[in-house]
Amino acid sequence: MHHNLSVQYRIPILMVGFVSLAFGIGSGLLRLGWNFPLPSADLLGFHGPLMVCGFLGTVISLERAVAISQRWAYLGPFSAALGGMAFITGLPWFIGASLFTISSVIFGIASAHIYFRQNALFMLTLLLGSLSWLLGNLLWLGGLGIAQVASWWIGFLVLTIAGERLELSRFLLPSSSSKMAFITIIILFLIGAVSATLSNDLNVQTLSAASLALALWLLRQDVARHTIKQKGLTRFIAVCLVSGYVWLLIGALVGLLSQHLIPGSSYDAFLHAILVGFVFSMIFGHAPIIFPAVARVRIPYHPTFYLPLIVLHASLVVRIAGDLLQYPHSRIVGGALNAVAILLFVLSTVIAIVRGKRLKRNIT
Numbered sequence: 001m002h003h004n005l006s007v008q009y010r011i012p013i014l015m016v017g018f019v020s021l022a023f024g025i026g027s028g029l030l031r032l033g034w035n036f037p038l039p040s041a042d043l044l045g046f047h048g049p050l051m052v053c054g055f056l057g058t059v060i061s062l063e064r065a066v067a068i069s070q071r072w073a074y075l076g077p078f079s080a081a082l083g084g085m086a087f088i089t090g091l092p093w094f095i096g097a098s099l100f101t102i103s104s105v106i107f108g109i110a111s112a113h114i115y116f117r118q119n120a121l122f123m124l125t126l127l128l129g130s131l132s133w134l135l136g137n138l139l140w141l142g143g144l145g146i147a148q149v150a151s152w153w154i155g156f157l158v159l160t161i162a163g164e165r166l167e168l169s170r171f172l173l174p175s176s177s178s179k180m181a182f183i184t185i186i187i188l189f190l191i192g193a194v195s196a197t198l199s200n201d202l203n204v205q206t207l208s209a210a211s212l213a214l215a216l217w218l219l220r221q222d223v224a225r226h227t228i229k230q231k232g233l234t235r236f237i238a239v240c241l242v243s244g245y246v247w248l249l250i251g252a253l254v255g256l257l258s259q260h261l262i263p264g265s266s267y268d269a270f271l272h273a274i275l276v277g278f279v280f281s282m283i284f285g286h287a288p289i290i291f292p293a294v295a296r297v298r299i300p301y302h303p304t305f306y307l308p309l310i311v312l313h314a315s316l317v318v319r320i321a322g323d324l325l326q327y328p329h330s331r332i333v334g335g336a337l338n339a340v341a342i343l344l345f346v347l348s349t350v351i352a353i354v355r356g357k358r359l360k361r362n363i364t
Contacts, residue, residue, distance in 0.1 A: 004069045007296045013062055013077050014295060020054025020084030025339045032335040040090035048146050052153045053100040054084025060160060061107040066294050073110040079103035097141045104134040121179060122166040125186060129159030150271065151196035151207055155189065157279050162214060169221050178221060185213045201260035202267060208255030215249035233288060233301035240285025240309060247277025268331065269323035276338055277316050284309050284345055298356030299349065308348055312341035
């Protein structure tokens with residue numbers, strides 16, 4: 001018996017998630033020194049929460065709710081979307097933070113629900129990803145700074161993506177030794193997140209060592225290695241995945257080679273290589289699969305899909321070079337181009353949906 005929420009209710013939740021993305025990008029641009037009109041100056045400090053919890057939290061928990069077909073699970077993305085709006089409309093921060101925390105509780109329950117139905121390693125990884133988000137939100141609500149909880153938010157995204165990729169690598173049937181390696185990496189990652197939270201000087205070396213190992217594991221085990229030789233959408237997705245793993249690797253190297261992360265320099269490079277390079281490459285690649293599942297729209301492939309991806313990679317090279325060479329102008333330009341890449345992605349997705357509708361009309 002399916003208790004799924006109909007599409008007409010899912011789309012508004014998704015849209016509000018994208019509003020968080022817009023304001024998250026806006027506050028990021030303002031932090032870099034660009035002029036961006038924001039409803040409240042407080043948003044400057046909430047760039048990370050809007051991106052991770054308001055946008056990604058909404059989209060990922062919505063996808064999970066659709067997957068388990070339970071109406072209660074939609075309270076997760078609904079709370080995350082509301083949390084984003086609470087920040088944007090200038091409500092006291094603890095209201096937004098509490099809504100994000102409620103969202104992550106429901107998301108955690110939904111993930112546990114799947115894990116108990118099918119206790120596979122990839123499901124456990126997804127569950128650990130959801131619990132990382134919950135722990136990060138609880139620590140933030142409890143008064144820790146964003147820099148201190150960032151490792152848990154990174155854990156939410158990295159473990160969620162790793163779990164989803166592990167599920168798909170089952171087609172390649174990883175050997176028991178590579179499974180053991182995966183388990184060891186995840187344990188090391190969680191230890192690294194704990195030590196990053198406890199360190200006063202933003203030391204992410206253990207977390208980075210685990211991320212480096214995970215990037216290499218994914219590059220080696222992911223089915224994308226084989227599908228990159230194909231054509232069309234299959235190849236595009238593979239290019240997104242492989243380039244995303246390279247950014248995870250770069251971010252991990254920055255964290256590994258830094259005794260402690262320096263705000264405005266290695267901290268910016270570490271966070272954005274992983275959260276923009278790795279995470280958004282995954283989003284660009286998975287959007288043609290996720291949006292049709294969530295919003296029941298067709299997204300026919302077009303070679304122009306590569307444009308946002310190319311701009312994303314180029315913008316990150318400019319930004320991270322600026323971070324590491326202590327050349328702020330380069331970081332500022334790179335950051336603006338990050339925003340352009342994401343905007344191009346949204347536009348190309350909308351155009352593809354319109355094209356899909358036209359094609360459908362022509363067929364019928």
